[in-house]
Amino acid sequence: MRIVVCDDEPLARERLVRIVQESGHQVVAQATTGAEAIVAVKTQQPDIILLDIRMPEMDGVRCAQELAKLEHPPAIIFVTAYDHYAIAALKANAIGYLLKPANKDELLEALAKAKNLNAAQLNEIRKLEDPMARPVREHIAARTHRGVELIKLKDIYYFTADQKYVKVRHKDGIVLIDETLKELEQEFEDRLFRVHRNAIINLSFLDFLETLDAGQYQIRFKGIDETLAVSRRHLPALREKIQSM
Structure with a gap:
C-alpha cells in the first residue's frame, strides 16, 4: 500500500x-x-x-x-x-x-x-x-487497547447500559462505547429493539421469548447462551414485534 x-x-x-x-x-x-x-x-x-x-x-x-x-x-x-x-x-x-x-x-x-x-x-x-443526511452506519466504533476498532452491526447481539458507557456484546467479545442507548435505538430503529430501559437487542439474533417464574420474561439469543431480562413495560411491544417478524 x-x-x-x-x-x-x-x-x-x-x-x-x-x-x-x-x-x-x-x-x-x-x-x-x-x-x-x-x-x-x-x-x-x-x-x-x-x-x-x-x-x-x-x-x-x-x-x-x-x-x-x-x-x-x-x-x-x-x-x-x-x-x-x-x-x-x-x-x-x-x-x-x-x-x-x-x-x-x-x-x-x-x-x-x-x-x-x-x-x-x-x-x-x-x-x-x-x-441527518448520513446513510445508516454498518459499523460501531469502539476505542480499545488496540486502538479504534470497527464492530460490524450485523455481528452485535445486544447493547446494555454500563454506568456512563454502553456495553456492546458482539461475536468476538465485549467492548465499551461512548454512545447512548437512546441514540443507538433511534439510529437503528429498524434493526434494534428495546427490551428494557437498560438494554436493546439486535433483532437478527432474537431466538425466542422465554417465560420465567412470577411472570418474568427473558430473551434468548441465537448462537450464545446468554439471556436478557425483558421489562413489563416493554413486553407488549416486544410480543407484537415478534408476531410481525
Missing part, C-alpha cells in the same frame, strides 16, 4: 517509516504539519495516512477533516501520544487510533484492517456531511 507519514517529531516519524517499509509497504511522502500532509495526499494519492494529532500550524484532527472533503481521501490512522483525542478522532473518521510509541504489531494490524475495508465501507466512514 502507498502510505504518507505525518509527524512533527523526527524520531517518531522515522520509526513509523521504518516499520512501514519493513512490512513491505511504500512510504510515498513524509510531512511535519497537517498542511504539508494535505499537499502530500493531493499529489501522491496514498491509500493510507499515518497522522499525528498535536502538530504546529494545523493539527491532525483538522487535517483529517480537510482530507475527508477530497474526492478520494486516504484511510486515516492516528498515531499520537495523547489518549484523550479518541472521540475527536472518531468524529474525524479515523479508522485507527494508536498511542505512541506505536507497537509494531498493532500498527501492522491497523494497516491490515485498513486494507481489508472495502470501498463502500471507507466511503461511509469518511463522510462529514450533515448527520
Whole structure:
C-alpha cells in the first residue's frame, strides 16, 4: 500500500517509516504539519495516512477533516501520544487510533484492517456531511487497547447500559462505547429493539421469548447462551414485534 507519514517529531516519524517499509509497504511522502500532509495526499494519492494529532500550524484532527472533503481521501490512522483525542478522532473518521510509541504489531494490524475495508465501507466512514443526511452506519466504533476498532452491526447481539458507557456484546467479545442507548435505538430503529430501559437487542439474533417464574420474561439469543431480562413495560411491544417478524 502507498502510505504518507505525518509527524512533527523526527524520531517518531522515522520509526513509523521504518516499520512501514519493513512490512513491505511504500512510504510515498513524509510531512511535519497537517498542511504539508494535505499537499502530500493531493499529489501522491496514498491509500493510507499515518497522522499525528498535536502538530504546529494545523493539527491532525483538522487535517483529517480537510482530507475527508477530497474526492478520494486516504484511510486515516492516528498515531499520537495523547489518549484523550479518541472521540475527536472518531468524529474525524479515523479508522485507527494508536498511542505512541506505536507497537509494531498493532500498527501492522491497523494497516491490515485498513486494507481489508472495502470501498463502500471507507466511503461511509469518511463522510462529514450533515448527520441527518448520513446513510445508516454498518459499523460501531469502539476505542480499545488496540486502538479504534470497527464492530460490524450485523455481528452485535445486544447493547446494555454500563454506568456512563454502553456495553456492546458482539461475536468476538465485549467492548465499551461512548454512545447512548437512546441514540443507538433511534439510529437503528429498524434493526434494534428495546427490551428494557437498560438494554436493546439486535433483532437478527432474537431466538425466542422465554417465560420465567412470577411472570418474568427473558430473551434468548441465537448462537450464545446468554439471556436478557425483558421489562413489563416493554413486553407488549416486544410480543407484537415478534408476531410481525
